Amino acid sequence: MSEVLLEARSVAKHFGGVKALQDVSLSIRQGEVYGLIGPNGAGKTTFFNCMTGLYVPDGGGFTFAGAPLQADAPQRAAERGIARTFQNIRLFGNMTALENVMVGRHVRTKASVFGAIFRDPKTRAEEAAIRQRALDLLHYVDIADRADDLAKNLSYGDQRRLEIARALATEPKLLCLDEPAAGMNATETEELRVLIEGIRKDGTTVLLIEHDVKLVMGLCDRVAVLEYGALLIEDVPAIVQKDQRVIEAYLGA
Numbered sequence: 275m276s277e278v279l280l281e282a283r284s285v286a287k288h289f290g291g292v293k294a295l296q297d298v299s300l301s302i303r304q305g306e307v308y309g310l311i312g313p314n315g316a317g318k319t320t321f322f323n324c325m326t327g328l329y330v331p332d333g334g335g336f337t338f339a340g341a342p343l344q345a346d347a348p349q350r351a352a353e354r355g356i357a358r359t360f361q362n363i364r365l366f367g368n369m370t371a372l373e374n375v376m377v378g379r380h381v382r383t384k385a386s387v388f389g390a391i392f393r394d395p396k397t398r399a400e401e402a403a404i405r406q407r408a409l410d411l412l413h414y415v416d417i418a419d420r421a422d423d424l425a426k427n428l429s430y431g432d433q434r435r436l437e438i439a440r441a442l443a444t445e446p447k448l449l450c451l452d453e454p455a456a457g458m459n460a461t462e463t464e465e466l467r468v469l470i471e472g473i474r475k476d477g478t479t480v481l482l483i484e485h486d487v488k489l490v491m492g493l494c495d496r497v498a499v500l501e502y503g504a505l506l507i508e509d510v511p512a513i514v515q516k517d518q519r520v521i522e523a524y525l526g527a
């Protein structure tokens with residue numbers, strides 16, 4: 275069995291009287307595509323937000339790559355190697371596709387503020403490398419031909435691919451995708467599946483929140499199901515799909 279990359283231990287989060295997460299423990303293994311599913315309001319996005327430093331959990335915690343994850347700021351989670359996309363696309367609409375990816379890349383570069391202002395040779399070389407790497411990533415997600423277009427002018431499917439490229443620019447160990455297929459047509463969803471399989475093959479672990487059950491069951495190595503903030507089951511798709519509680523809570527009879 276491969277190594278655990280992310281372990282959640284008894285994670286809890288409430289908002290007033292709403293228990294968005296209660297006692298959620300799960301583990302994501304190195305190199306797998308791990309699906310997180312459940313009905314609307316089950317706590318999936320809250321789990322992402324706790325893991326990526328947007329929310330501080332009220333109880334429990336995370337271990338990531340063998341060390342405790344003090345994810346109290348998104349920047350820190352990114353530095354540790356966790357990158358994410360958002361359910362509602364969050365790109366810089368008035369920047370080009372290339373510039374959006376270059377922004378993501380800055381998490382991994384060292385150019386100082388001084389260097390950025392005075393543009394010394396070292397900073398210029400670093401900028402050139404960032405630009406090249408960003409272009410490579412646009413090729414990787416297959417939208418290099420849109421590099422110089424403003425993000426807001428890209429099709430919906432391409433914007434989602436651009437968000438993935440920007441997240442990959444931080445060189446994550448774990449890539450978290452929040453409903454990447456939302457709003458995609460069948461062709462775009464199939465292309466997304468191929469892209470995610472490629473990302474896994476290239477060594478990045480993927481955590482996927484997704485309502486498209488067919489995509490999840492066909493792509494994920496293991497799946498966790500949340501209901502009312504609690505974990506119902508964590509197992510391989512073949513077992514999750516047959517679980518009576520999951521069928522009643524989410525999949526339908």
Ligand SMILES: Nc1ncnc2c1ncn2[C@@H]1O[C@H](COP(=O)(O)OP(=O)(O)OP(=O)(O)O)[C@@H](O)[C@H]1O
Pocket residue numbers: 289292293294312313314315316317318319320321361
């Ligand atoms: N910032 C917040 N303030 C108050 N309540 C919140 C907040 N974020 C989430 N909640 C509540 O916590 C619960 C879990 O929400 P969450 O968005 O995590 O669910 P989800 O499984 O991601 O749902 P969906 O599939 O609709 O995206 C819901 O009852 C939601 O209303």
